[in-house]
Amino acid sequence: MKLRLGLPKGSLEESTFQLFKQAGFNISTSSRSYYPAVNDPELEILLMRAQEIPRYVHEGVLDAGISGLDWITENNADVVEVAELLYSKRTSNPVRLVIAVAESSDIKDVSDLNGKRVATELVNVTEKYLKEHGVTASVEFSWGATEVKVPKLVDAIADLTETGSSLVANKLRIIATVLESTTKLHANRTAWEDPWKREKLQSIAVLLQGALLARTKVGLKMNVPEDALDKILSILPAMKQPSISRLVGSEWVAIEVIVDEVQVRDMIPALKSGGAQDIIEYPLSKVIP
C-alpha cells in the first residue's frame, strides 16, 4: 500500500521539506528532482507546481496533496480538506487574492470594472467573483509580473498578496478582496473512503500539526521552594496542569510546563521575582495536546 502525495515545487518547497522532516519524514531530492525519496515506504512523493496539485488530486492521479485554497478553488477541485497547515516563509497570515488598480485610477470599487481588462493568474476565480458582483469585464491570464501591468497593459489585476507591500511598492490600490487562502492538506474523495489511506492521512496530519504547534511553544523548567509554589503556579498559564515533581531530599519542587514562546518574554521576569530558580527554556520538536 502506498499513498501518492503531491507536494509543492518552488517557493514553498524548502519549507515544506523542513516541516515534513520535523514531522519525521526525510525527503531527499538527490536522484530525480521531481520524484524524491522519502524514508517511509508507505509514501510516494511527487513534486509539482502548487497550481496543479488540486487538479491531480481531484482526478485521482494523486491520493492527496498540499496546496492553497486559492488553487483548489481555481481548479474547481472537489476534494476533502484533511488539515489546515499554517506555515509560510514570512508571516502566518493567510494569502489574499485582491483586485488592485493604479493609485491614480478612477476605478473606486468592483462595479467600476465593467468593460475593463483584468489580468490575473486565477482566471476562473476572478471571473466567478466578477459575475457574482454583476460585472462584465475581460479577464486575461497573466504569465507573470502581474503587478507591473497596471496601468500600461491592463486596467486592474487580481493578484495574490501576503502583506500588500509589493502592491504598495508598485503604486497600486486594493479595491476588493476576492478570496482568503491558507494551505491545505487535501485528499481525493475516493482515496478518503479507503480506510488505510484515511488513517495514513490522519496520522500525517497529526504529525504535521504537532510539528507546527511545536514551533510556537517552548518547554520551561524551574526549581521552586515549596512555599512559593502557589505564587509561581499563578504566574503560569491556567489552562494546562504543569508537571510538578518533588526533588529528593529537599524542600524544593521541580516544575515543568509547555508555554507559548511569545509569553516567555513576560513570564520569565515574573517567575524570577516570584522565587523560581534555575529557570531553563528548551526547544520542542512536536507538541500533541
Next chain:
Amino acid sequence: MKLRLGLPKGSLEESTFQLFKQAGFNISTSSRSYYPAVNDPELEILLMRAQEIPRYVHEGVLDAGISGLDWITENNADVVEVAELLYSKRTSNPVRLVIAVAESSDIKDVSDLNGKRVATELVNVTEKYLKEHGVTASVEFSWGATEVKVPKLVDAIADLTETGSSLVANKLRIIATVLESTTKLHANRTAWEDPWKREKLQSIAVLLQGALLARTKVGLKMNVPEDALDKILSILPAMKQPSISRLVGSEWVAIEVIVDEVQVRDMIPALKSGGAQDIIEYPLSKVIP
C-alpha cells in the same frame, strides 16, 4: 512619436539586450525593471513574458514585439512579421514543439493519442494539431516541468525543445513535430500602416539583422605581391569583390574582404601558402550587405 516595443523577460532577456546594444540601442534596467530606459527617445521598451507579447501586439497595446512563432500561433495573433531574428543562447536551430511519450509507451504515432491525456504549455496549438489529425484527446495546461509528467501524470506531452537532449534525459520518445518556431520581430497591423512607425521598425530590423550577420563574419586583411594577386583572389569567396588598394611605393597590394568566420579556418593556411603576408583578422559589429 514613440514606438512601443515589447521585449521578452526571462531566458532571452540578456541576449536580447546584448543584440540591441550591438545594434546601437543601450537598454538599462536600473530604475524600474519592467520598463527599462533606452538611449533612443523614439522608443518605449516594455519587458514581459514572451508568451504574452503577441497578444498585446495583436490588440495594439504594443506597436511591436519580439517573440517566437510558437507564441504568436498560440495566441492566434494576427500580426505583421517584420524580420526573423536568429539568435538564442545555444544553437541557431529553430525551436520545435514536439509530442513525446515515454520510451516504453505503446503509443507509436499521433493516432494512438485518442482518449489520452496530454500536458502542454501551448494548449491551443496542440489542440488544433490533434484535431487536424482526427485525434480526440484531453489537452491540459502545464504550469511547468512538463517533461517529468510522463508517464505518472499524463500519457504524452507537447513540449518545446531545441536539441531534444532534455527529452532524452527524461527517457521520452518524440512521436511528432507540431511546429517549428523562430524568433520574430512582429508588428501590430494598424501600427504597420503608420508610415513613421513602419520606417522606424524597418530601420530597427536593418540594424538588428546587421548586428546578427556581423556575428558570423570577420574582416580579413593581407598584403599580397602583385604577381600573386590572381592566385589569392581565387582562394577568396567569389561572390563579393574584395577591396584592393595599392600600397604606396611598393609592388604590393593590400586586400581587404569580409568572409564567414567559419571559412577562415580553411582559408588562412591556403592564403599563407599562396603568398599572402601579414594576414590579420578583426571583429565586426555590423554588416549590411
Next chain:
Amino acid sequence: MKLRLGLPKGSLEESTFQLFKQAGFNISTSSRSYYPAVNDPELEILLMRAQEIPRYVHEGVLDAGISGLDWITENNADVVEVAELLYSKRTSNPVRLVIAVAESSDIKDVSDLNGKRVATELVNVTEKYLKEHGVTASVEFSWGATEVKVPKLVDAIADLTETGSSLVANKLRIIATVLESTTKLHANRTAWEDPWKREKLQSIAVLLQGALLARTKVGLKMNVPEDALDKILSILPAMKQPSISRLVGSEWVAIEVIVDEVQVRDMIPALKSGGAQDIIEYPLSKVIP
C-alpha cells in the same frame, strides 16, 4: 509606549538578530531594511552602523542601543551601561584597539610615535591616548583597509583586532593596546529615568543574557541506581543542586542537571564508569540562574 532601540547594521547584524530571536524577539527585515518589523509592539528597532549608535543614544534620538565600548568612547557618549553582551562571530574575546607598526619599523613603543603619522577609524580615542602618553602625532581618519597602509602611507595605525591574525598577515607588530572593548546594551540617561523604559530594558537584558548563557550550557539527564547516587553526585558540579526524582516502581533515580557544555567532554566518561545509564544531553534556549 515604545522603546526605540538601535541595532548594528553590517557584520554584527545577523548574529544580533539570531540572539534576539533566541531571546524571544523575531526581527524581520523584509519590508524596509533599516526599520525592521519586530513581534513586540513595545519595541521600535532602527538599524544603523555600530559607529553611530552611541551618538544617537547619547543625544536621545534613540532610547537605547547595542554597540561596542570602543564606539561609545569614540563618540564621547555619556550613556548608562545596561548589560554586557558577549557574542561575536568568531571568539568570545574582547576586541582590542591596538597601535601597530611595520615588523621592520624602528618604532618600538608609543613614545617613538612623536611626529609620526597614524591612521585609524577611531581618531578621538587614539588622539586622547597619545596625548595621555605625551606623544604628539598626526592622527588621520582612515576610510578602510587601515592595516595595509603601513608603511607606505602612514607610520603606524590604531586598528581594531580580535585575534591579531590579520595584523600578522600584513606583517605588522603591535606596540600598544589603547582599549579593550566588548559589546554593550546601553541606554540614554533620560530614558533610563523613565520607570517603564528602565523595566523594559532590564527585561530585555535578562532575556538576552539568558539566551547567551544557554549557548554555553547543556542539559544532562541520566538514570542512576540509588546506591551509586553519591558517587555520581560527586562527579557533577558542586555549585548547583541537581534535580533528583525517584522513578516509580524501581530502585533507580533520575538526575537532571545543567552544566557547562565544555565540561561534558570530561564528565560523560566518568559518569558512565560511575554507573550512570541512559545519559542524554539536550540543548537549551535560555538559562536564568
Next chain:
Amino acid sequence: MKLRLGLPKGSLEESTFQLFKQAGFNISTSSRSYYPAVNDPELEILLMRAQEIPRYVHEGVLDAGISGLDWITENNADVVEVAELLYSKRTSNPVRLVIAVAESSDIKDVSDLNGKRVATELVNVTEKYLKEHGVTASVEFSWGATEVKVPKLVDAIADLTETGSSLVANKLRIIATVLESTTKLHANRTAWEDPWKREKLQSIAVLLQGALLARTKVGLKMNVPEDALDKILSILPAMKQPSISRLVGSEWVAIEVIVDEVQVRDMIPALKSGGAQDIIEYPLSKVIP
C-alpha cells in the same frame, strides 16, 4: 600532551566539523585553513585529503585520523580501528568500490577483464582484487571523472559509489563489488599503546558515537492517568525502562523515554488514543546508553 588528529578536507569536511561540534569540540578554520583551531588544548587538528590520512597515521606522523576503510586499504595502512562512524551527506549506506563497464559492453563478469584496461583512483585495491580473481589487466590511476572514461578511454572502471545513481546516469553496468567501506576513527599502533592517547581516543570515540546516536533518537514526554499506565507502557519500546515520576497532587504520572525518531510516526497516534496527553518531542545532542 597533545593528540595529533587528521580530519578529511573536502566533501566530508563540513559534516565532520558539525559532528565534532555536536560532540563538544569547536573547530574553527579562520586563521590557517589546514591547521584549524579547536577548543581543546589536548588536540591538534590537521586537515588533509582523506586519501592521505591513513598513510600518515600508519607512519606515525599523525596519532589518529578519520578516513574510510577504502583508503586505509589502498594505503596498506596497518592501523587500529577505534570506532566506526556512520555519517555522510546523503545516506547511511556504506560506500562501495565497484567495477563497472558500459551498459552495452560484452564484459559480463570479472573474468572477462583479462587483457583489458581499468581506470580507478584505488589502484592497489583494484590490482589486488583482480589478482585474487586470476585476472591480468592494466590498472591505471585516474585523476578524476572516472565514470565518463568508459568506453572511450578504458574498458572498465573501479569507482566509489554510494547509491549507484551516477553510474546509471553514465550508462554503466556494475559487474562486481570490490570493497564495502565505512568511515573509521583509526589510530597509529604506537600511539595506541600510549595510555594517555588511548584514553583520549576512547573518550573522543564515546562522544562522537553519542552524538551520532542522538541524531536517530528523540526524547518523548507525556502525562498519563495512572489507570492507563500499563497500556501506554505496552506501546513504548520494551528494551529500556522509561522514567516514570508521579505528579504532585494528582492522579497522573509523567513518563519520559528516549526512542528512535523513526518510530515516533507510528507511536504518537497510538499513545494519543491510549490516553496520553501533552505529548512532547524534544531534540537530543548526545545519547550514551
Next chain:
Amino acid sequence: MKLRLGLPKGSLEESTFQLFKQAGFNISTSSRSYYPAVNDPELEILLMRAQEIPRYVHEGVLDAGISGLDWITENNADVVEVAELLYSKRTSNPVRLVIAVAESSDIKDVSDLNGKRVATELVNVTEKYLKEHGVTASVEFSWGATEVKVPKLVDAIADLTETGSSLVANKLRIIATVLESTTKLHANRTAWEDPWKREKLQSIAVLLQGALLARTKVGLKMNVPEDALDKILSILPAMKQPSISRLVGSEWVAIEVIVDEVQVRDMIPALKSGGAQDIIEYPLSKVIP
C-alpha cells in the same frame, strides 16, 4: 623613476581597471590586493578608498590619483587637475551632492535649515556651503545609509546621487545642489613640476582619454560607386575628412570614417539607400583626434 598613482578601491575599481587595460596598462591584483602589479615598470599603483586619495596626493605620499571633485574639495586638497575622465557604471552624468529632506517636510529651501541637523559623508563641503548661505546647522558625519536617516534621525541629508532615483525611492525631496562632481586624474603640485612625471602623466591622460573617446565611436567602412560619392559624403559627418581610396580595377571607391556610435542608427539606412554597399561597422580601442 616611478610614478606613484592612487586608484579607487571599491565601486569604481573594476571599471577603472578596465579603462586602464583598454589604455594599455594591465593591472592585476592577484598577489597583494592593495598594491597590484601593472605591466609598466614606471608605474606603482596603490589602491585605496576614493575618499582618501586627494589627501594623499595633496601631501605628496602619492604623485597622482583618480578621485572625484567631491572628495578633492572635501579634503581641501590643493592639487593639479590633469584630466577629466567621464566614466562610471551607469551614466555619463556628473554625480551631484544634494541636500534632501523628507517629501512631507516643512523645509522648503536652504534657509529653512537653520538650527537643524544634517547628516552627510562630506562634512566640510556641506558646512562651507551652509555657511556661505548664512545658515547655522549641525552637520554630522554619516557612516552610511545616509538616505534612510531622514526624518527619524536627522532633518536633512547632503548625499551624493547620480540619477536621484535612490532619493525618490526613500521619499526624499531635493532642495539644493551643493556640488557637481566628475572624476579627475589629479597630481601633486611638486610632482607636476618634475618634467619626467609631468610627461608621464600627460601620456597617461592621452591614453585614458583616447580609450574613453573610443567607447563612443565606431569605425565605418563601405564601398561606393564613384558617381554616388558626393551623395554619400553629404550623409557622413562634415567635420572630419573621411579616408577615400580607389579600389584597384573598378569604378568603386572604399570610404572609411570614424563616427559617433549613436549616429550610426540613423546613418546606415541613409547610406544604404544612397548606394553604399558592404557597409561594415567595427569596434575601436582608442581614438586620438
Next chain:
Amino acid sequence: MKLRLGLPKGSLEESTFQLFKQAGFNISTSSRSYYPAVNDPELEILLMRAQEIPRYVHEGVLDAGISGLDWITENNADVVEVAELLYSKRTSNPVRLVIAVAESSDIKDVSDLNGKRVATELVNVTEKYLKEHGVTASVEFSWGATEVKVPKLVDAIADLTETGSSLVANKLRIIATVLESTTKLHANRTAWEDPWKREKLQSIAVLLQGALLARTKVGLKMNVPEDALDKILSILPAMKQPSISRLVGSEWVAIEVIVDEVQVRDMIPALKSGGAQDIIEYPLSKVIP
C-alpha cells in the same frame, strides 16, 4: 576522418575554450560535459585532467592533446611537440616545478635532502631529478594542498608555481628548480605520420598561434600629411612595411600598421606630436605574419 583531441578540464578549461573560439572553433559543453560539441565535423574533443592527457596521447587513445611539458615528462610520454602555446590565466611565464622547504629549515640545497621525505604531485619527475643529483629521498604522492605539508608532514615539497607567491605566503623557501614547463599541443607519433592528421594539426596550430599572437598586437591607423610621412615612418617599428594608401583628392596618406600593444603607450604621443591625426587603435582576432 576525425582527429581525436584531448583538452584540459579544470583550471585551464575556460581559457582553452576561449582560445579555440578565437581561433574559429566553438566548443560547447551543454549536452555532456566531458565530450563537448564543436563546430568542426573533423574534430572530436575529449575533456580530461591535464595530468592524464599525455598518457592517452602516448598510447594512441588520443591523436593529440594540450597539456604541459611537466605532465608530458611525468608520464614518460613519447610524443611529437606540434606547437608551444603561451596562455594561462595570470602571466605568460612558464610554470616551474620547484623544490621548497620551510623558511627556517636547515635544508639549504638539494644535497641536504638525503634521507628526507618529499611530497609532490609529480613523483616520477621528482625522483628522477633527485637521482640525477645523487640524492636518496622518500618521494610520496600528494593528493593536494602540498604547500601546507611542510614542515609538519614532510621535509620538502616539489610543487608547481607560476609566481612563487603561494610559496611565500606559506613561508616556504625555494631551493631548486626541477623543471620549467609551458603548454604544448602534442601529438601521438603514429597519428603524426598520417598526412591528413598532420595537416589538420598544423592547421590548428597556425590558427591557435595566430589567435595568441593577436592578443599582443593591435591595429593602428592614422592620417598623415605627405610631408610628415618620413618622420612618422621613423617612429613606427622598422621590421614590417606599413600599408600606405593615398587618400583621394588630398595631400594626405593613410597609414595602417600592426604593432605590439605594449608599444602603443609610447608610440601614440610621438605620432601625435609628429603630425599624425585621427589615430585609431582597433582590436585584432588573429595575426599570421
